[in-house]
Each structure stands twice: as structure tokens, then as C-alpha cells.
Amino acid sequence: MTPGALLRLTVLGIGVLACQPSGAPPTSDSSLVAGAKIGTPPPAVADGEWSLPARDYANSRFSNLAEITPANVKNLHVAWTFSTGVLRGHEGQPLVVGNTMYLVTPYPNVAYALDLTQPGFPLKWKYRPENAQAAVGEACCDVVNRGASYADGKIVYNLLDGHTVAVDAATGTELWRVKMGDLNRGETITMAPLIVKTRVIVGSSGGEMGVRGWIAALDLGTGKELWRAYNVGPDSDIKAGPRFKPFYPQDKVANSGTASWPGDSWKVGGATVWGWISYDPELNLIYHGTSNPGPWNGVQRPGDNKWSAAIIARDPDTGEMIWAFQPTPHDIWDYDAVNENILVDLPMGGAMRKVLVHFDRNGFAYTIDRATGQVLLAKPFVPMNWASGVDLNTGRPNVNVDKATAQGKNVKNICPSLEGGKNQQPAAFSPKTGLFYVPTNNLCMDFEGREVTYIAGTPYIGGNAPETGGPGGYKGEFIAWDAVHGRKIWGIKEPFPVWSGVLATAGNVVFYGTLDGWLKAVDARSGAVLWQFKVGSGIVGAPMTYTGPDGKQYIAVYSGIGGDMGLLIAGDVAANLPFDVRERGTTLPDLARYTSWGGMLFVFAL
Amino acid sequence: MSLSTTLYAPLAVVALSAVAIYRAQTPQTTRQMPPVQQTPSQPGNQPTYFVEHPDHIQPGLAFQGRWAALTNPYEGNAQRIAEGAQLFVSYNCLDCHGADGSGAMGPSLQDNRWHFGGTPGDVFQSIYEGRPDGMPAWGGRIADDQIWRLVAYVRTLSNGHAVATENFTGKTIARTGH
Numbered sequence: 126m127t128p129g130a131l132l133r134l135t136v137l138g139i140g141v142l143a144c145q146p147s148g149a150p151p152t153s154d155s156s157l158v159a160g161a162k163i164g165t166p167p168p169a170v171a172d173g174e175w176s177l178p179a180r181d182y183a184n185s186r187f188s189n190l191a192e193i194t195p196a197n198v199k200n201l202h203v204a205w206t207f208s209t210g211v212l213r214g215h216e217g218q219p220l221v222v223g224n225t226m227y228l229v230t231p232y233p234n235v236a237y238a239l240d241l242t243q244p245g246f247p248l249k250w251k252y253r254p255e256n257a258q259a260a261v262g263e264a265c266c267d268v269v270n271r272g273a274s275y276a277d278g279k280i281v282y283n284l285l286d287g288h289t290v291a292v293d294a295a296t297g298t299e300l301w302r303v304k305m306g307d308l309n310r311g312e313t314i315t316m317a318p319l320i321v322k323t324r325v326i327v328g329s330s331g332g333e334m335g336v337r338g339w340i341a342a343l344d345l346g347t348g349k350e351l352w353r354a355y356n357v358g359p360d361s362d363i364k365a366g367p368r369f370k371p372f373y374p375q376d377k378v379a380n381s382g383t384a385s386w387p388g389d390s391w392k393v394g395g396a397t398v399w400g401w402i403s404y405d406p407e408l409n410l411i412y413h414g415t416s417n418p419g420p421w422n423g424v425q426r427p428g429d430n431k432w433s434a435a436i437i438a439r440d441p442d443t444g445e446m447i448w449a450f451q452p453t454p455h456d457i458w459d460y461d462a463v464n465e466n467i468l469v470d471l472p473m474g475g476a477m478r479k480v481l482v483h484f485d486r487n488g489f490a491y492t493i494d495r496a497t498g499q500v501l502l503a504k505p506f507v508p509m510n511w512a513s514g515v516d517l518n519t520g521r522p523n524v525n526v527d528k529a530t531a532q533g534k535n536v537k538n539i540c541p542s543l544e545g546g547k548n549q550q551p552a553a554f555s556p557k558t559g560l561f562y563v564p565t566n567n568l569c570m571d572f573e574g575r576e577v578t579y580i581a582g583t584p585y586i587g588g589n590a591p592e593t594g595g596p597g598g599y600k601g602e603f604i605a606w607d608a609v610h611g612r613k614i615w616g617i618k619e620p621f622p623v624w625s626g627v628l629a630t631a632g633n634v635v636f637y638g639t640l641d642g643w644l645k646a647v648d649a650r651s652g653a654v655l656w657q658f659k660v661g662s663g664i665v666g667a668p669m670t671y672t673g674p675d676g677k678q679y680i681a682v683y684s685g686i687g688g689d690m691g692l693l694i695a696g697d698v699a700a701n702l703p704f705d706v707r708e709r710g711t712t713l714p715d716l717a718r719y720t721s722w723g724g725m726l727f728v729f730a731l
Numbered sequence: 732m733s734l735s736t737t738l739y740a741p742l743a744v745v746a747l748s749a750v751a752i753y754r755a756q757t758p759q760t761t762r763q764m765p766p767v768q769q770t771p772s773q774p775g776n777q778p779t780y781f782v783e784h785p786d787h788i789q790p791g792l793a794f795q796g797r798w799a800a801l802t803n804p805y806e807g808n809a810q811r812i813a814e815g816a817q818l819f820v821s822y823n824c825l826d827c828h829g830a831d832g833s834g835a836m837g838p839s840l841q842d843n844r845w846h847f848g849g850t851p852g853d854v855f856q857s858i859y860e861g862r863p864d865g866m867p868a869w870g871g872r873i874a875d876d877q878i879w880r881l882v883a884y885v886r887t888l889s890n891g892h893a894v895a896t897e898n899f900t901g902k903t904i905a906r907t908g909h
Contacts, residue, residue, distance in 0.1 A: 707841075
């Protein structure tokens with residue numbers, strides 16, 4: 126399917142021009158998905174609180190708060206702001222527990238606790254952890270942090286230099302600090318840990334550094350490591366035992382994590398866990414993605430390269446692999462599968478199914494049976510040309526050989542680019558509409574592979590891949606997605622990739638931010654932009670909502686451009702670095718006209 | 732960091748000295764701090780709490796210290812610069828500092844702005860000893876004459892790049908994200 130054909134097929138709803146609030150009529154109810162619901166119980170906190178990265182274990186990023194509605198959102202205004210003191214990419218989201226808000230900054234990963242009951246919201250405490258400065262140069266894609274988790278009176282989060290810390294939520298006292306990664310090998314940590322029962326689930330970054338990816342569980346009380354599972358290597362290391370039952374026959378191979386690699390190349394094979402973790406308490410399974418294999422240059426690692434670029438279900442008590450699925454076997458486009466897995470129950474073919482919905486870097490949106498790993502549906506959600514579809518008998522993509530990358534060959538115009546149809550910026554799901562709200566990129570790339578040598582602690586990439594805007598003259602789109610039928614309901618085209626997370630609310634208003642610094646409120650049904658506000662620096666974090674001590678609903682979001690898109694692609698670095706002045710990147714040549722680096726929390730209310 | 736880790740592809744660069752564990756023999760002169768000029772204290776002649784600041788003290792002098800005066804035997808040598816460009820790729824400098832040093836994970840090398848000094852000796856020191864934000868210390872791991880080739884190459888990258896003013900009409904360059 127050509128990208129043009131894809132667009133024609135998927136633009137079914139009412140297009141809304143970016144930056145122009147409009148009164149588009151509501152979409153008919155036939156575009157809503159009746160019966161769809163969040164697949165896990167509500168979190169054990171009040172509706173007005175937000176204690177986990179995505180609020181619930183399902184990763185829905187849905188809040189029951191409903192004071193803000195399509196009718197009144199036009200009255201939204203800035204209530205207060207807070208400067209984090211750090212100029213770097215502010216991914217992730219604040220937490221609110223009780224009447225305290227908790228923030229974690231990019232490196233050096235300062236944590237703040239703000240007292241929401243006092244005028245001016247003074248700090249209860251500020252925690253400045255030890256954090257090795259060398260980590261700044263080992264992190265591939267800016268020095269981001271995707272936030273903390275709260276449970277049992279503890280704030281738990283990861284440090285860029287490879288540590289996990291727990292802090293007393295009341296006092297800011299460090300309770301434990303555990304080294305999880307080896308910085309000298311290029312292991313950093315940027316992901317938000319997820320607390321499951323009494324365990325803290327942590328994974329590493331470093332897929333561009335030739336590390337060997339892992340996921341681990343720590344005891345919440347002590348920080349003691351309870352298990353660690355690698356994602357590449359022999360069955361004993363990846364914890365693929367008698368309970369491992371991948372859905373597809375071709376995956377039922379002994380030692381799949383070594384047999385699908387040449388020689389010992391799996392030892393530097395990537396497959397890191399730098400995205401979001403989900404948890405189904407009923408099935409007692411956690412779900413995580415894994416990064417690209419190392420290096421990008423696929424000539425150096427023929428084979429499926431399991432379990433890189435994969436979605437994996439594990440037992441949170443033991444780490445055992447229960448099932449695994451590779452959206453992109455033998456990834457040669459840097460299509461990590463780390464994007465969040467949203468756990469929902471959907472009416473599929475007339476019967477309710479427990480599924481996870483995953484918007485992969487490779488441009489396909491997958492609806493997968495989360496008990497078995499069976500792909501029920503896989504449809505493009507952005508323009509793409511690297512594959513013509515997914516074979517549901519095998520789960521494998523039908524690769525367009527013209528777009529297969531190779532060493533010493535410059536393959537032109539591959540869509541999506543290595544940033545993916547969507548990257549780490551998390552989508553949201555609303556049970557009110559049954560729809561997913563997805564921040565997407567519309568970028569394509571040329572890709573030339575190159576032989577690369579593994580040198581510990583340095584990049585292990587072996588490819589050059591300049592990017593350009595995809596077909597249609599826009600570079601990002603905020604879309605509403607029906608995961609039962611695999612179709613886009615509506616979309617809001619943006620001049621830049623949509624690199625922020627999404628918040629869905631029971632008031633039927635969804636929120637997202639843009640790289641050029643607009644926070645937008647959208648009608649969850651029609652896709653009409655109802656309100657927008659220009660914050661100081663581009664938004665790469667995820668909006669969240671909470672109830673203040675005054676009983677009002679607030680919307681909070683970080684402003685602070687950065688991450689891969691801000692630092693590497695735009696090439697506009699923080700202005701407080703006089704020794705590092707870069708020429709603009711061709712991919713987003715105008716971004717620096719509309720925003721510059723910052724580090725602020727913006728909070729809005731009616 | 733160690734290069735003793737198994738290499739998965741040959742370091743087939745230029746036919747220079749061996750890559751692995753070459754113990755650098757830096758000229759002795761580079762290892763010595765200039766002798767500190769001290770005025771002998773003369774008890775009884777002046778108060779002990781009085782310290783005279785010599786007028787040649789400059790802020791940031793520490794970054795222009797003992798290495799700064801080293802000269803690069805390959806400075807301006809086209810053949811050695813070309814070899815340095817190959818080493819820049821082979822030692823994975825490229826993926827940190829960007830294609831042609833345009834900046835990526837690590838800072839740009841095209842802007843003629845130097846965090847730790849831009850003389851050949853300063854740049855040699857940055858490569859040899861590493862720098863705090865994660866620049867690895869290559870000294871003793873690759874040969875000094877390879878470092879000098881890299882220095883000669885890196886110092887050419889700023890040529891013709893005027894970066895002080897951005898008016899959004901100038902040229903842009905292709906960048907690779909991760």
C-alpha cells in the first residue's frame with residue numbers, strides 16, 4: 126500500500142487544522158467503540174491522585190476527573206508554575222499523592238516534593254542524588270528521565286548513571302540506592318520504574334551502545350535484587366523455561382536468544398528495556414518492550430535477533446518469560462518495540478478479549494491477546510512503505526525488499542524513519558469513547574549501513590540515517606484510533622512530530638503537547654481543538670491531572686524540549702552551553718524559531 | 732572501559748600502529764607542571780596573611796596548563812588528517828560527536844568553541860585523559876600518533892562554520908537521531 130493510499134483509507138473522521146480551535150461537529154457514535162474498557166482494576170488511590178507513571182497498571186493514562194469538559198475547557202488558564210532548574214528534555218510526568226506533588230528532573234535527576242496545601246506551593250523537600258557526570262555522555266538521546274512510581278510511602282525512580290533509588294515520600298530521606306547498570310559499558314537508565322506488589326521493576330537503556338538488555342525486580346523495602354532477566358542470551362539467562370509458550374511455531378526454539386544470532390554477537394545485542402511497563406494483576410503478568418538490536422547495521426548480525434525489538438510477557442514474581450513476540454524480527458531500521466503496551470478489554474469479532482494495544486515504532490498498531498501473545502490485528506497507523514502488512518498466521522511483517530537496509534548501500538525514502546511512527550511518547554485510552562489517543566510522527570529516512578566495531582562504552586550503531594518529513598506535508602499527527610477495527614477515527618496534523626504523551630479524562634477532553642510548545646485540549650469524540658496555550662519550551666513530557674486541596678481539577682505538564690527529537694534531530698542545544706553551538710538539523714529546520722530549551726512545570730485550572 | 736573486550740569487526744583502519752593496549756609514551760615534558768614561582772617567605776618582613784596575586788593569573792588557566800604547549804607533528808598534514816578522519820569513524824567518535832563532528836550525544840566539534848581548550852595540546856589532552864561529561868580516556872589504549880591524527884582532523888572541522896548567529900535562512904545539515 127502506498128502512503129497516499131493509506132492516508133485516503135484512514136482519514137475517516139473530520140480533519141482539524143492544527144492551531145485553529147474550531148467547532149467541528151461531533152463525530153457520529155458509530156466511530157466510538159462500545160464495550161471497550163480498561164483491562165486492569167483502578168489504582169488503589171483516589172480519583173484525584175496519580176501515583177504510577179501512567180496512573181494505572183494498564184497504562185491507560187485515563188483519569189476519572191470530569192470537572193473540565195468540552196463546554197468549559199475554553200476557560201482553562203495557568204494556575205501556577207514551577208522551574209525545575211534544569212535545561213534538558215523533560216519527558217515523563219509529575220505524581221500527586223495526597224496533597225503533595227512529586228517531580229523528577231532530567232539529569233542530575235533532582236526530586237522535588239511540593240506542598241499543594243500552602244500558598245505558592247513551597248517545597249517539602251528537595252533530593253539531589255549522587256549521579257555520575259559521565260552518564261551525560263553515555264546517554265544516547267539526551268539525559269531524560271520518564272518519572273517515578275509511588276507506593277508504601279516511597280518515591281522510587283532511576284538515575285541516569287544506572288542506579289535505582291527509593292526516597293521517603295514524607296521527608297525526602299534516601300532509603301536505598303542500588304547500582305543496576307554498568308556505566309562503563311554504556312548502560313544508563315531513563316525509564317520510569319513500575320512498582321508491582323512489593324517489587325520494583327527496572328530496565329536499562331543503552332541499545333545504541335551495544336549493551337545486553339535486561340529487566341530486573343528489586344524489593345521495594347530494601348532495594349535487594351530479586352531477579353534479573355536478560356532479553357538476549359541462553360534460555361537460562363532470558364528465563365525462558367517450561368512456562369515459555371510463544372504463540373507462533375517459528376518462535377518455539379530452544380535457546381532462541383542465542384540461536385538467532387551469529388556467534389557471540391548476542392552479548393552486545395541490545396534489547397534494552399527503556400520504555401514503559403504494564404501489569405495485569407489477574408494474569409499476574411508484566412509486559413515490556415525491548416529495544417533495537419545492536420548494531421543497527423544488520424549485516425553484522427544475520428538472524429531474527431531474538432528477543433530484540435520484541436514485546437515480552439513475564440511473571441513479575443520470578444521474571445520467567447511467558448510469551449514473546451517480535452513485531453520486527455531482524456530489525457534493520459532501528460524499530461525498537463519499547464513503546465507502551467496498553468491493557469484493555471475489547472470486543473473483538475463479537476467476543477470480549479483481554480488484549481494489549483501497542484503502537485510500534487515500525488508503524489503498525491498491534492492488538493494482541495495479552496494472555497497468549499497472538500496478534501489479532503495489525504494495521505498501519507502512519508504512512509509507511511517498509512512493509513506491506515503483517516501476516517496474522519505468523520505475526521511477521523511482509524517486508525518490502527526495496528526498503529531493506531544494508532551495509533554500504535544508501536536505501537532512500539524508508540517510512541517511517543528510525544524515530545518510528547510513534548516513539549516513547551505514551552498514548553492514552555479512554556473507556557468513555559473506547560478510543561486510543563496517539564501521538565505520532567510522520568517522518569521518512571535514507572539509511573546507509575556501515576561496519577562498526579564494538580568498543581565498550583562507545584556507540585555501537587553502524588548506520589547513518591538522515592530524516593525528512595513524510596508524505597502529506599506534515600511531520601506529526603495526533604490521532605484517535607479504533608483498535609478493534611484498526612482504523613483512524615480522526616487526526617490533527619502538526620508541523621512537527623507529536624513528541625508528548627497524552628492524557629485522557631472522563632470529561633471527554635484529551636490533552637497533548639507539541640514540540641513547538643502548545644498544550645492542546647481536544648474533544649475526545651470529534652477531535653476538535655477546544656483550547657490551547659503556548660508554554661515556554663516545547664513539550665516532550667506527558668500531561669497528567671489531579672484534584673487540588675481546593676477540590677478543583679488541575680492539569681499539569683512539563684515544558685522542556687529535548688530528548689532525541691530536540692537534541693539530536695533539531696540540533697538546537699541548550700543556550701547555556703556556550704561551547705556547544707550547532708547548525709540546524711535539516712529534519713526540523715524551523716523548530717528553533719518556535720521554542721528553546723527550558724525546564725518548567727505548568728499547571729492549569731478552570 | 733577496556734578494549735580487551737572481544738571485537739566483533741576488525742579494526743581495519745589505516746595501517747597504523749596496533750590498536751590494542753599500546754602503552755603511550757608521552758614525551759616527558761608533557762607530564763611536568765611548570766615550576767611554580769614562589770617568593771621565599773621572609774618571616775618578619777611581611778605579615779603572613781598577606782598574599783600578593785600575580786597579575787598573570789587568569790580564570791580558567793587550569794584548562795590551558797601543561798598540555799597546551801604541545802605541538803602536533805601532523806598539524807595541517809593532509810595525509811594524516813585523512814587518516815584521522817578514518818580513525819574518527821573507526822573509534823566510534825562519529826556516533827557521539829555526529830557526522831563530521833556536527834554534534835550528537837556529545838558536543839559539536841564544528842563550532843570552534845572549546846569547553847576544555849582548542850590548542851592541539853588541549854585537544855590531545857581531551858582525547859588522552861577523557862573529560863567529565865563522558866568523553867572516554869583513550870590514552871594508553873590507542874597509540875599517541877593516532878591521537879595526533881585525530882587532533883589534526885578534529886581541528887579542521889570548524890573551518891567555514893559560522894555559528895554565532897542563527898537567522899533561520901542559512902543552510903541546515905542532515906542529522907541522525909537515535
